Amino acid sequence: xxxxxxxPETVALPEDATIAPSKAAEIRGQRQWPLPKLAVPGAPxxxxxxxxxxxRLRNGWVRAVDGVSFGxxxxxxxxxxxxxxxxxxxxxxxxxxxxxxNGRIRGGSVELFGIDLVPKSEVAMQRYRWREISMxxxxxxxxxxxxxxxxxxxxEPIQYRLGQPEAAARARAVELLDLVGIPRKxxxxxxxxxxGGMRQRAMIAMALACDxxxxxxxxxxxxxxxxxQAQILELLERLRRELGLxxxxxxHDLSVLAxxxxxxxxxxxxxxxxxxxxxxxxxxxxxxxxxxxxGSFPNxxxxxxxxxxxxxxxPDLLDPPPGCRFAPRCxxxxxxxxxxxxPEVRFSDGVxxxxxxxxxxxxxxxxxxASAAAxxxxxxx
Amino acid sequence: xxxxxxxxxxxxxxxxRRTGQQARDFAGRILGRSDGLVGVVILGVFTxxxxxPDLFVGPLQTxxxxxxxxxxxxxxxxxxxxxxxxxxxxxxxxxxxxxxMTIGLMATLITIFIGALIGVLSGxxxxxxxxxxxxxxxxxxxxxxxxxxLILAPIILDIIGPEAEFLGIRATLLVIVVVIGxxxxxxxARVIRSQVLSLKERMFVDRAxxxxxxxxRIMRRHILPNVVNLIVAQSVLTFAxxxxxxxxxxxxxxxxxxxxxWGELLNSAQSSGAPGLGAWWxxxxxxxxxxxVVLSFTLVGNALDDLLNPKSARR
Numbered sequence: 228x229x230x231x232x233x234x235p236e237t238v239a240l241p242e243d244a245t246i247a248p249s250k251a252a253e254i255r256g257q258r259q260w261p262l263p264k265l266a267v268p269g270a271p272x273x274x275x276x277x278x279x280x281x282x283r284l285r286n287g288w289v290r291a292v293d294g295v296s297f298g299x300x301x302x303x304x305x306x307x308x309x310x311x312x313x314x315x316x317x318x319x320x321x322x323x324x325x326x327x328x329n330g331r332i333r334g335g336s337v338e339l340f341g342i343d344l345v346p347k348s349e350v351a352m353q354r355y356r357w358r359e360i361s362m363x364x365x366x367x368x369x370x371x372x373x374x375x376x377x378x379x380x381x382x383e384p385i386q387y388r389l390g391q392p393e394a395a396a397r398a399r400a401v402e403l404l405d406l407v408g409i410p411r412k413x414x415x416x417x418x419x420x421x422x423g424g425m426r427q428r429a430m431i432a433m434a435l436a437c438d439x440x441x442x443x444x445x446x447x448x449x450x451x452x453x454x455x456q457a458q459i460l461e462l463l464e465r466l467r468r469e470l471g472l473x474x475x476x477x478x479h480d481l482s483v484l485a486x487x488x489x490x491x492x493x494x495x496x497x498x499x500x501x502x503x504x505x506x507x508x509x510x511x512x513x514x515x516x517x518x519x520x521x522g523s524f525p526n527x528x529x530x531x532x533x534x535x536x537x538x539x540x541x542p543d544l545l546d547p548p549p550g551c552r553f554a555p556r557c558x559x560x561x562x563x564x565x566x567x568x569x570p571e572v573r574f575s576d577g578v579x580x581x582x583x584x585x586x587x588x589x590x591x592x593x594x595x596x597a598s599a600a601a602x603x604x605x606x607x608x
Numbered sequence: 609x610x611x612x613x614x615x616x617x618x619x620x621x622x623x624x625r626r627t628g629q630q631a632r633d634f635a636g637r638i639l640g641r642s643d644g645l646v647g648v649v650i651l652g653v654f655t656x657x658x659x660x661p662d663l664f665v666g667p668l669q670t671x672x673x674x675x676x677x678x679x680x681x682x683x684x685x686x687x688x689x690x691x692x693x694x695x696x697x698x699x700x701x702x703x704x705x706x707x708x709m710t711i712g713l714m715a716t717l718i719t720i721f722i723g724a725l726i727g728v729l730s731g732x733x734x735x736x737x738x739x740x741x742x743x744x745x746x747x748x749x750x751x752x753x754x755x756x757x758l759i760l761a762p763i764i765l766d767i768i769g770p771e772a773e774f775l776g777i778r779a780t781l782l783v784i785v786v787v788i789g790x791x792x793x794x795x796x797a798r799v800i801r802s803q804v805l806s807l808k809e810r811m812f813v814d815r816a817x818x819x820x821x822x823x824x825r826i827m828r829r830h831i832l833p834n835v836v837n838l839i840v841a842q843s844v845l846t847f848a849x850x851x852x853x854x855x856x857x858x859x860x861x862x863x864x865x866x867x868x869x870w871g872e873l874l875n876s877a878q879s880s881g882a883p884g885l886g887a888w889w890x891x892x893x894x895x896x897x898x899x900x901v902v903l904s905f906t907l908v909g910n911a912l913d914d915l916l917n918p919k920s921a922r923r
Contacts, residue, residue, distance in 0.1 A: 323818070325818060356818060356820075357819050357820065362818070364811055364815060369811040370811045370812050370814075370815045371812055371815075372816070372834070373812075373834070374836075375829070383816070383820075387819060387821060388819060433819075436819075
């Protein structure tokens, strides 16, 4: 975190960031609680296919998430990035089916251990919520009840979800707090007696309460100062290694993603713009939006004037533009962009891009568009 | 166990646990404020008098056991003078404290219980239930206390008989308690509902639901402790109002003539023509007592409100 701005050059990704499949399988075998009965043997941990989550408004459906696909392997950390209102949080909430009353998953599937969660009823979802997928909420102060001791709040899911007796649940809660670095003698504190970083640690402890397979972090480090942020990220990284967790991290902060994630998913207006290994995506962005996003992140060593700005605003998702949704703001927009939705193309280095500049996976990646980038007013053919 | 009485207040709570040290701290902070100190002292004196009146002034005097001549002005023997039947005013006023404060306490319990229950249910569940409950509370909000008492008193007395007793309290007093409770719960319910409406949008309620808490559990464990400061403040205000209402109702003749509450004393002072005869000592003791008790409750209420409110500067 010392040089948060140096994404492309100096990000040091640990070589063994991804836990080898064999080790991951081993961890899955060590689960404290049994897998769901319906789990398909050998199925991937999480497979999201063509997810469509829409919100009903008076004048139509807002397509907040419109055809998003991705997978998550055991022990992997996936980052979800993009500007505000591009569907990151909605995607994450859809995994647990925790949508507001006007939200509905209208298509696609969310397969956890090969079990499709989309058709599950509220009652059936209880088996998976928090026990398999849990969440670190944004803003720990609001997510903790100010008048209940932190330890007792963490004991709640253990009691209700796993049916443990109160005393055992409380003892486990103290252990969890210890695990995330809150001393035992502080476990009886009320939320306001803890610092912001400790509250966030407590939220992480709560997410771990039922020994889940996946933890979703919705902006877990927003509103924390840089030092505390670094500690929290380190903690998440450590837990991922020790417990074999899989992480989904949602954030605006690309430096956070660069530091913690194996893969990154860049979303724009409810669709996947680019997805791939974090180093590839950040050092050699293909999609113009990714490029803008990386360019608009302040760099300590660069001149202040070189900060790139994406002009305009994301489209109205009530009535999205035909073709590519980024076309109205894209420097490289071609006539085809405003008419045809770009297909997702997968490259040999594991990157997936949805852009007409890359119609086929054999096109050399950095070449043509990079030279076009030299001229700011790009040639719209 | 984690939620302790007054302690269950937002932010104010953590400091005040059931351990003796923290209770002492809290008491120290109330008594450290001038309004809190004055309120607690006055209230303490009246509570003592109400608990053991016989200890201070002997048994309640009746016309038979009256010790003085009618309408004697204050003297060394009768510090506060006597009434028209020769009873000692000090004796009557002290015994009146018990009746007035018992009624106040019972009316407050009823009010707060109904008010908090309706307020939390209405605010949390919302929708149609909220609509129905709030229309009912609207009805009770506009209902004038005294008119309701005038109508209810004879009805209830007719049903259960004026001599019936309930937990040692005569039916006539019970009517007063019920009437005060019926007319004041709606305010409490409104106040608590509005706070619950804001609380239920807080993220910890969503979080509680996600981790598997039922609605009942959320209301009991997450919402209720967060409105305890409102409940305390409302109780204090309701108690003061109840004492006052009891006085008013007794004054207009709806009290129990055999139980000398302060309002009852004022009533008999008025009917015996004390003001015309210049017998100020007949009117002043019960009147000043009512004012002092109401004042002390307001002072304590203010102090508690300040201490329990996280946004207040003087915590």
